[in-house]
Amino acid sequence: MTNRRTFIKKTTLATTGVVLGSSVISAKSYRNIIGANDRVVLGSIGIRSRGYELLKSFTSMYNDNVVVKTLCDVDSDLFAERLKIASKNQNGNVPGTETDMRRMFEDKDIDAVVSAVPNHWHALSAIWACQAGKHVYVEKPSSHNVWEGRKMVEAARKYDRVVQVGLQNRSIPNVMQAMEFLHRGGIGEVFMARGTCFKPRDSFGISADSKPPANLDYDKWLGPASYREYNEKRGHYNWHWHWNTGNGDTGNQGPHQFDIARWGLNKKVHPVKVQSMGGIFGISPQECSQETPNTQTSVFEYEDGKILEFETRGRYTNAEAPLGVKIGNLFFGTEGWLEINGSTWKAYKGKETEAFAGSGMAEGAEVGGDSSFRTAPDSKGHYANFIDSVRSGNRFDLNCDVEVGHRSTVLPLIANIAYRVGETLRFNGEFEEFIDNEEADLMLTRKYRYPYIVPKNV
Template structure:
C-alpha cells in the first residue's frame, strides 16, 4: 500500500458510486480526482502541537486520495503516538519515520510536504523541498525574516512548485464573503484596518542550560539559528518568545490577523512607513527568559495614506467591538465599519448600532443592490485547496500562494524590526529594504549557521 501508484481502483454499480481502496466516492467526488493513480503522497515534517493537527487533518484525507507516507521530527518522543494516529485514519497504513527532513526529500515517491517546524526552519525547509521537486504546505509565518521569504518565492517559481502558506482564513467561506463585501464598497472606501491579538500568557519560567534529552537531535533543531546551549525553557513551544527562533505573538498568532487586515485593505504592496513600540510587562527577566514583547502596538502607512494598525496584548485585557473581539479585525470606511470575529462578521452603517450586513444575515442586506460579495465559493478548506493545487500543479489554484503569504508575513516582521530599532522606519517595497537605516537593513536577514544556510541563489 505504500507504493505510490498501487492503490486499488474498483468500480461499483449504480448509486454506490466508485470505490478506491476501501473508501467509497460519489461520481462527483471521483471526477475531481485526476486519475485512479493520482494518490497524493505526503511527508509531514514537524509533528508536535500544530504539526499533530496537520498530520491528523491530512491523514483523514486518505479516502480522498491522499496518504501520509512519512512523518519527520528532530525529536522522536512522539513517533509511536503519531504513527498510530495516522494509521488509524489511513485504514491501517502506517507512515515511516525520519529525523532529518533531507531524507524525506530524497524519497521520489513523495509529492509534497507539510511543514510545521519552528519559524526559523520554515524558509530553508521550503527551499530544500522545492529544489527536491516537492510541493509545500508551510505554516505561518511563512518565514523568520523578510529576506528569506523572498527566497522562498524565488524557489517556488524556479522549480515550478506550488507553495501554500497556512493562512487558513483564506479558505473560510464567511471570511471570503466578508472580504468580498469590503471590496464591493460595503462600508464605502476602507481607509483603516485594525488587527488584534489579545492573548494573555503567563510566565513560562526560567531554567539553567542543560544536556538535551536523548530523544532530541539538538543540532538539527537549531538548524539555521546561531548556536546556543540547550535550555528547556527556550525549546519546544517556548522558542516563540526568543528572537533567534521565533517572532513573539505579533509574529505567532498575529500573522492570521495581519493577513485579514491586508486582504481587507486590498493591498498587494508593502507599506512605506512603519512604527512599533511596546515591551515585556508584568513579567521580569528574573522569572522568565522571554525576549519578545508581550505588549506591542504597531502602525503601518501605505503610499496612498491608508493605515493598518495592529495591537498585541499579552496581559490581562478587555475585548473590543460589539462582538467582543480579542483575536480578530476591525475595518473603517467612509460609510461605516465592520468587525470580523473568527469566521463571523458584521457591518454597521455610520453611527447605527445595529448591523445591516453580516454572516448569516438576509440576502437583501447589501449596498446599492450589489450582491456580488455573496458569491464567495463554498470552501473545501485550506488543506483541500492545497491538495487541489498539488493535483493541478498551478499556483493560481491556491487560496494563499507563497507570495501572498510573504506579503502578509512581512508585516509583523517589519513591525518587530521597528520595535527593536526604536524609530519610525521608511520602507522601499520594490527592493524590500529600508531607506537610510543600515541598522534596520541588517535585521532583514540573519547570520546562518553552517550548513543550514538559506542560499543567495536558490
C-alpha cells in the first residue's frame, strides 16, 4: 500500500483544491471521499476499443475512492470523447492526457496503471510500470511471446508490485463455482478439457502502405515490434491478425477459455507436448492481409497424460453441447461431463441427458453430501479485486496474479508456434523452452526495436 500521495501532502485542503489532471476537486469534495488515505490513483494506457471499456469501468468506481488521473494513447483523436466519459463518471473531474506512457510512469501521484495496449506492448508497458513503482492491470494475453511474459513475472516479483491479468472469468461467481465443483470431484477425475472460440469474421480487406495519419504517433504505436511501413489494414484492431503485433483469435479471445480449461484441469504446470494445425479458409490472401489462421485446432498433453483441446473457428459454424457453446468450455470426467457457456454451467452424470448440477440450480449441486455448490461464491468483480489488492499491497489477494495469467497465456502462444513450424513439439516447462527444436525456440521471443527493448534483467 502506498502512502498518501505527494500532491495531497503539498496541498492545504482547507484553502485550496486538489489538482487532478486539468481539473480541481474542492476541499469540501475531497473530505467527502470515503477513506482518503486509501484512495487509488490510476493512469489508463490505451483507450481505444477494450481500453475504452476499461476506462468506463474504472472511472465508474470514483465513489469508491478510485480516480483516473491521466489518459495515455498514441492516437490523439481519441482524447476528446474519452475525456467526456471520464469527466461524467468522475463528477466533472477531467483527467490529464499523455501520448508517451513513460511520462505517465514518472508521475509519483499515480499508484497503478491499467494497460489495454495492443498485445505486442503488454509486456514492456507492464515492466516499465513495475520499475516505476506502479501496480498494473494488464489485458490478456499477458504477453505477445513466452519469454517476455516470464520477464513480466520477474518484474512484478522484483519490485513487489500487484499485477492482475484481465482474465475476468477468475472473478465471475458462477465460473468460480464450476471450477470448485470440478476440483472437488463433481464429475469424477477430469481427464480432458476443451475450449472453443467460434467467432466468424469476414475479410477486412487489403490496402497499400501509406503515411500514418497526423493524429497517430506510429513510432510509439509500433514500439517493440519490428518496423513495417504503416498500413491501415495492419493498424487499429486489425493488428490482431498479423504476427508482428497480434496472436490471432487463438491468442485474442482464446486466452479466456484457455484459462478456464487449465483451471478446470487444476494444472499449475505447463504441458509437455503441443500440436496445432489449421489455416485461413474462406478468405482470399489476395483480398486480405491476414496472416494468422482463422481455423485452428490445438491439442496439449500434460505429463500425467491429461489432455487440453482448443478449437478456433473463424467461419460459419454450429454451436456445441446443450447450452449452445460457441465461446466456452467442456470438461470430461470419469463420472460425467460439464459445460460452461459464459457464466452458465451444467453438469451431467454418466449417460444421463438431464443436468444434475449447475449454476442457479437449487437442488442436486452436491459432492459427497456437500451442498455448498448451491450458491455461487461472492465476488466484487475483477476490477474491484484489483483495486482491493492494490490497497492491501498483497499479490495473494488477486484472483489472477501475473503468474496465473502467464501460464494460461503460454498455451495459445506455444500452440501458434506449433502451427507455424508445422510439427508436434515437446516443451520443457521448467525452462520454458522446446526440446530439440531450434526453429520453435526462436519464436519464444523476438528481436526488439530500440529503444523499446524488453530487458533481460528487469
